[in-house]
Amino acid sequence: MQLINGITLLLIYQLAGEVSVRLLGLPVPGPVMGMVMLFITLMIRGQMAKAVEPACTALLGHLSLLFVPAGVGLIVHFNRLGNEWLPISVTLLLSTIITMAVTALVMQWVTRLTARREPNHD
Incomplete structure (x- = not known):
């Protein structure tokens, strides 16, 4: 229930x-x-x-089952993917690089923020 x-x-x-x-x-x-x-x-x-x-x-x-519709969509639009492979590849590459950079910057920011809050144990 x-x-x-x-x-x-x-x-x-x-x-x-x-x-x-x-x-x-x-x-x-x-x-x-x-x-x-x-x-x-x-x-x-x-x-x-x-x-x-x-x-x-x-x-x-059961998360893997939720990717089945996306896979079917890729197969249905396979010709379109073949025709527009360059813009799709550039977009995927740039978005991955931007995501990694933002994630690294946020991690550095959080690390510095938490380091300031911890008392020094010298």
């Missing part, structure tokens, strides 16, 4: 994200807005994590 409650809660947040994006005209996918709303709720009220945990664990256990 806890699994069904957790999945229902996740779907409610997804619906709330879809509705808010459409009403406000935001350029963000509805499920992403729902995840942001869920994250904010979990930050404010920590006890809801117990209701969502069984559903999240079940979904993560």
Whole structure:
């Protein structure tokens, strides 16, 4: 029963994200807005994590199945990928490099931030 409650809660947040994006005209996918709303709720009220945990664990256990639609989309549009391989390759390469650089900068920032908060044990 806890699994069904957790999945229902996740779907409610997804619906709330879809509705808010459409009403406000935001350029963000509805499920992403729902995840942001869920994250904010979990930050404010920590006890809801117990209701969502069984559903999240079940979904993560079958995460590989969620990539099947993306794989089918690649096969369906295989000719288009062949025609536009250069812009796709450049975009993938640049986005990977930018993501790695931003991740490294954030890691350095967090490391410096946490180092300042720790007392010196000399």
